Amino acid sequence: MLDTFLDHGWINDDLRAHADSVRRFLAAEYEPNRDAYTEAGLVAHEFWEKAGAHGILGASVPEEYGGLGLSRLFDLVSIIEQGRTGDSGWGMVIHNIVLHYVTDLATPDQKERWLPKLASGEWVAGIAMTEPGTGSDLQRVRTTATKDGNEYVLSGSKTFISNGMNADFILVVAKTDPTAGARGISLVALETAGAEGFRRGRKLDKIGMRRQDTLELFFDDVRVPRTNLLGTEEGEGFVQLMTQLPWERLTIAYSALAASRCALQHTLAYVKDRNAFGQRLMDFQNTRFRLAEVTTEIELLAGFLDRLTRELEEGRLTPERAAMAKMWGTEMQGRTVDVCLQLHGGYGYINDYPIAELYADARVQRIYGGSNEIMREIVARSLDRN
Numbered sequence: 614m615l616d617t618f619l620d621h622g623w624i625n626d627d628l629r630a631h632a633d634s635v636r637r638f639l640a641a642e643y644e645p646n647r648d649a650y651t652e653a654g655l656v657a658h659e660f661w662e663k664a665g666a667h668g669i670l671g672a673s674v675p676e677e678y679g680g681l682g683l684s685r686l687f688d689l690v691s692i693i694e695q696g697r698t699g700d701s702g703w704g705m706v707i708h709n710i711v712l713h714y715v716t717d718l719a720t721p722d723q724k725e726r727w728l729p730k731l732a733s734g735e736w737v738a739g740i741a742m743t744e745p746g747t748g749s750d751l752q753r754v755r756t757t758a759t760k761d762g763n764e765y766v767l768s769g770s771k772t773f774i775s776n777g778m779n780a781d782f783i784l785v786v787a788k789t790d791p792t793a794g795a796r797g798i799s800l801v802a803l804e805t806a807g808a809e810g811f812r813r814g815r816k817l818d819k820i821g822m823r824r825q826d827t828l829e830l831f832f833d834d835v836r837v838p839r840t841n842l843l844g845t846e847e848g849e850g851f852v853q854l855m856t857q858l859p860w861e862r863l864t865i866a867y868s869a870l871a872a873s874r875c876a877l878q879h880t881l882a883y884v885k886d887r888n889a890f891g892q893r894l895m896d897f898q899n900t901r902f903r904l905a906e907v908t909t910e911i912e913l914l915a916g917f918l919d920r921l922t923r924e925l926e927e928g929r930l931t932p933e934r935a936a937m938a939k940m941w942g943t944e945m946q947g948r949t950v951d952v953c954l955q956l957h958g959g960y961g962y963i964n965d966y967p968i969a970e971l972y973a974d975a976r977v978q979r980i981y982g983g984s985n986e987i988m989r990e991i992v993a994r995s996l997d998r999n
């Protein structure tokens with residue numbers, strides 16, 4: 614039978630084998646702990662280490678730095694498999710995003726220092742851009758990294774940081790030159806162990822993604838070696854962010870696709886099983902039509918993502934096309950989970966049913982990774998260019 618989750622033009626036997634392996638791993642190691650992680654609002658660090666040992670975290674990290682040296686398609690497969698389980702609490706996508714910053718932009722010395730620990734799961738990664746005073750308008754960040762001898766002194770605060778509690782390695786977006794606007798922004802890596810002046814704030818109480826540790830972070834004159842500036846040049850941070858955002862947005866779009874497929878699968882099972890007015894819910898024309906629409910939209914997204922994935926592999930994925938996928942994909946996900954919840958009736962609102970979590974988790978997809986209004990801006994700007 615066709616496995617719709619893996620029904621992509623770019624899937625081959627090796628990727629299918631990776632998918633099987635990730636699926637078995639999640640079933641054995643994640644599913645039994647899901648409730649405990651929800652309760653704790655945190656996925657245990659130990660689980661990250663197991664995922665690293667299983668080759669999930671470092672699949673696309675070069676072998677010389679402790680990874681498997683495979684293509685990013687393997688990362689996409691891991692994201693799809695996580696989505697198949699209906700989970701978006703484990704912050705693997707964020708970890709992966711940070712990994713690619715390091716793989717693509719770090720110096721050989723930095724890669725040697727950081728990648729093996731990130732690939733093995735010894736370190737969990739986060740990226741800290743957003744501040745209480747600014748989110749979409751990244752140029753206005755107020756956190757500073759001030760040079761002092763061989764060190765930077767980090768000062769400021771961040772909020773909404775995914776993996777914030779677990780994170781051992783955080784890429785901090787900071788101003789190395791507060792007078793230079795976007796050109797004064799740099800990315801500075803904080804290794805959190807023993808970092809004096811670094812403080813994790815409260816775990817934020819969210820309406821969804823309840824296993825995900827999303828935190829406020831505080832930097833009170835935290836000293837970081839100068840060699841922790843990502844890359845070699847100060848002031849490159851904004852450009853570095855821009856180069857990585859298409860990948861980040863593509864991964865969000867894939868997670869939207871997988872979550873939508875998961876919602877559809879649960880809903881199909883439900884409407885074929887439950888009866889009303891002497892027939893299955895599936896037999897009502899409304900149910901059939903709504904699910905036909907949802908399925909069509911899912912297939913449209915899958916087709917578009919196939920195309921963008923080819924563009925990614927050929928090195929020509931543009932920010933505006935990734936923005937389109939993130940915007941449309943997450944909005945499609947929102948429509949899908951809404952229809953699917955409705956078809957569950959009252960049970961859809963009860964947390965025992967997977968659709969409830971899928972519904973709550975979907976909402977933030979339109980906000981983070983660049984809000985969908987910002988995605989529209991990026992697309993519109995590309996239309997306005999000569």
Ligand SMILES: Cc1cc2nc3c(=O)[nH]c(=O)nc-3n(C[C@H](O)[C@H](O)[C@H](O)COP(=O)(O)OP(=O)(O)OC[C@H]3O[C@@H](n4cnc5c(N)ncnc54)[C@H](O)[C@@H]3O)c2cc1C
Binds near residue numbers: 743748
């Ligand atoms: C669960 C969760 C996890 C997150 N994880 C991370 C993380 O790991 N790291 C990190 O750095 N951040 C993270 N974020 C933060 C997230 O990226 C920001 O919330 C997002 O970028 C929006 O910023 P803001 O919340 O400050 O909203 P604002 O920027 O204040 O925006 C408020 C509203 O105004 C709109 N708006 C803003 N500017 C424009 C414009 N130019 N045109 C039209 N409309 C506009 C926005 O679209 C939005 O609707 C996370 C957030 C959440 C909720």
